[in-house]
Amino acid sequence: xxxxxxxxxxxxxxxxxxxxxxxxxxxxxxxxxxxxxxxxxxxxxxxxxxxxxxxxxxxxxxxxxxxxxxxxxxxxxxxxxxxxxxxxxxxxxxxxxxxxxxxxxxxxxxxxxxxxxxxxxxxxxx
Numbered sequence: 001x002x003x004x005x006x007x008x009x010x011x012x013x014x015x016x017x018x019x020x021x022x023x024x025x026x027x028x029x030x031x032x033x034x035x036x037x038x039x040x041x042x043x044x045x046x047x048x049x050x051x052x053x054x055x056x057x058x059x060x061x062x063x064x065x066x067x068x069x070x071x072x073x074x075x076x077x078x079x080x081x082x083x084x085x086x087x088x089x090x091x092x093x094x095x096x097x098x099x100x101x102x103x104x105x106x107x108x109x110x111x112x113x114x115x116x117x118x119x120x121x122x123x124x125x126x
Contacts, residue, residue: 005109010056012101013074017094018081024094028053031077042080049077067110074106 016027031053034046052073055061061070078099082090090096 002112005105006056009102009106009109012098016098019092045077045080048073071106071110
C-alpha cells in the first residue's frame with residue numbers, strides 16, 4: 001500500500017502541467033531543464049525539487065523525517081512559481097488536479113504508519 005501511495009503521488013507530481021506561451025510542459029521536465037539553465041533565479045528551486053524527488057528513491061527517504069524533507073523540497077518550486085506569477089495563470093485543471101492529488105496522497109503517505117517499524121510489541125516484549 002505504501003508503494004502505491006508513493007507511485008501515485010510521484011506520478012501526479014510529474015504530471016503537473018505548467019502552461020507556457022504556446023504549450024504546456026510537464027513539471028518534471030521543467031525541473032530538469034531549469035536546473036541546467038544557469039543564471040536563472042528558479043534554478044535553485046528546480047534543483048531542490050529534483051533533490052526531493054530523488055530522495056524518495058533512496059534509503060534516506062524511508063523514515064518519516066525523510067518523507068517530510070522530501071515533501072518540503074518538492075513543494076518549494078511549486079510555491080515559488082505560484083508566488084512569482086499571478087495566481088490567475090494557474091486557473092486550469094491540468095495544474096490543479098495533479099497538484100491536489102499530489103498534496104493529498106503524499107500527505108497520507110507521510111502520515112501512514114510504517115509497518116516495518118520495530119516496536120516493543122512486535123519484538124516479543126509485552
